[in-house]
Amino acid sequence: KAGVTQTPRYLIKTRGQQVTLSCSPISGHRSVSWYQQTPGQGLQFLFEYFSETQRNKGNFPGRFSGRQFSNSRSEMNVSTLELGDSALYLCASSLGGQTKNIQYFGAGTRLSVL
Amino acid sequence: DQQVKQNSPSLSVQEGRISILNCDYTNSMFDYFLWYKKYPAEGPTFLISISSIKDKNEDGRFTVFLNKSAKHLSLHIVPSQPGDSAVYFCAASRRSNRDDKIIFGKGTRLHILP
Numbered sequence: 001k002a003g004v005t006q007t008p009r010y011l012i013k014t015r016g017q018q019v020t021l022s023c024s025p026i027s028g029h030r031s032v033s034w035y036q037q038t039p040g041q042g043l044q045f046l047f048e049y050f051s052e053t054q055r056n057k058g059n060f061p062g063r064f065s066g067r068q069f070s071n072s073r074s075e076m077n078v079s080t081l082e083l084g085d086s087a088l089y090l091c092a093s094s095l096g097g098q099t100k101n102i103q104y105f106g107a108g109t110r111l112s113v114l
Numbered sequence: 115d116q117q118v119k120q121n122s123p124s125l126s127v128q129e130g131r132i133s134i135l136n137c138d139y140t141n142s143m144f145d146y147f148l149w150y151k152k153y154p155a156e157g158p159t160f161l162i163s164i165s166s167i168k169d170k171n172e173d174g175r176f177t178v179f180l181n182k183s184a185k186h187l188s189l190h191i192v193p194s195q196p197g198d199s200a201v202y203f204c205a206a207s208r209r210s211n212r213d214d215k216i217i218f219g220k221g222t223r224l225h226i227l228p
Contacts, residue, residue: 033216035218042221043203043218043221045215045216045217045218092157099208099216105157108157
């Protein structure tokens with residue numbers, strides 16, 4: 001069974017640009033959650049999608065948005081990039097939701113904003 | 115407000131000895147706790163979990179202890195092996211609420227010394 005796939009693995013952008021990250025969950029998983037990992041801050045929750053609906057949202061500005069498609073694949077978009085957005089962005093999928101089932105993480109997309 | 119705290123950013127343990135990683139939480143409504151392990155350039159992987167109705171859960175070399183009155187949990191690794199060198203994240207949630215979210219700590223980097 002294929003794991004969670006995140007593309008691209010690495011991205012370099014400049015301030016003010018926008019970026020879209022992609023996540024393909026494990027087949028059959030309907031929940032996709034996104035996290036930001038920065039040094040010293042651990043995993044900070046961005047949002048969770050379940051069956052194409054945003055179920056929960058973390059404390060991030062509106063520049064961070066996401067969506068989920070009918071095949072459960074998810075995308076995350078960050079507009080007007082700032083230097084502080086440089087981080088590892090992780091996607092995790094689970095069967096019924098992050099509080100109900102174990103989450104399986106992808107390897108992440110490392111975003112560098114110059 | 116940090117609801118899940120891992121107060122030790124790093125820990126070094128001799129190979130073969132016991133590794134003890136600690137985690138404190140503030141929200142008494144949390145009823146499910148997890149530990150994830152993360153290697154560089156990989157996503158976190160689930161290690162072990164414990165429900166609030168238990169005070170101990172064991173899986174091979176890994177044991178998690180939960181002290182609800184102290185709002186404290188710990189992960190014991192016995193014996194420690196070189197492959198255990200990684201970052202360990204503690205996480206907590208209210209499993210009874212599917213719309214709730216998992217809260218992660220900032221992680222503890224474990225170094226197993228030869």
